[in-house]
């Protein structure tokens with residue numbers, strides 16, 4: 001008799017983690033590797049990708065580190081080609097590039113175009129380009145696949161802190177999750193997203209370093225704390241494995257109950 005937990009295993013699968021050098025991306029890459037996946041970690045530079053790859057490789061996981069700008073189509077094609085060359089196939093694509101909100105806070109009525117474009121490039125263009133390249137490979141191979149993006153509670157909740165571009169960008173990620181799920185179901189590809197509230201990472205360290213801001217955030221989260229990267233890994237394994245075979249187009253809030261209160 002098989003173990004019920006076997007459906008969460010990823011032995012033999014290959015996962016490409018765009019933004020795998022980042023705080024959340026590296027945690028997700030390590031988690032997928034820990035349940036059997038071979039992992040391609042993609043980040044802006046070879047050095048950044050390799051820095052995240054080294055400890056995962058040391059834990060016994062086969063890891064390929066690739067430096068690339070995933071806002072560029074040719075770069076995304078190169079990344080997919082390198083992954084296929086090394087591992088032979090591609091089964092899972094994770095989008096963990098993004099963020100930037102805390103660096104460009106402006107009142108909505110004067111939100112500047114250059115900041116808007118930068119947030120869109122970082123969050124939406126990166127997700128679009130890299131997902132398209134991986135999806136083309138999955139469709140061509142004909143074996144289905146799993147796509148997981150990181151949206152945010154900000155896709156559905158406003159915040160009185162100059163976040164116009166970020167909330168719009170994360171709204172786009174959530175909408176694309178539903179759209180891609182609809183279009184690519186016929187290829188056996190599921191597309192889902194996780195939507196965290198604040199996760200304690202370097203990106204948001206400055207915001208969370210303001211005691212009044214942090215108290216305001218934590219005060220609205222029923223479980224009484226912000227997230228950690230380890231809060232995201234169980235859901236990522238679920239969405240990237242056979243455990244979620246009949247789940248697509250879903251956006252799971254990982255937010256300590258924040259959205260339940262709205």
Ligand SMILES: NC(=O)c1ccc[n+]([C@@H]2O[C@H](COP(=O)([O-])OP(=O)(O)OC[C@H]3O[C@@H](n4cnc5c(N)ncnc54)[C@H](O)[C@@H]3O)[C@@H](O)[C@H]2O)c1
Nearest residue numbers: 019021022023024043044069070097098099198199201203
């Ligand atoms: N940290 C949070 O509180 C939080 C909350 C909700 C959602 N998110 C989302 O989670 C995702 C990851 O956030 P994080 O905190 O790990 O950020 P991070 O900055 O630590 O990681 C992002 C990674 O993407 C890489 N990157 C940026 N542009 C790239 C490009 N063009 N090509 C290749 N790589 C590129 C960066 O070098 C970095 O390593 C983002 O989409 C963010 O919006 C974060």
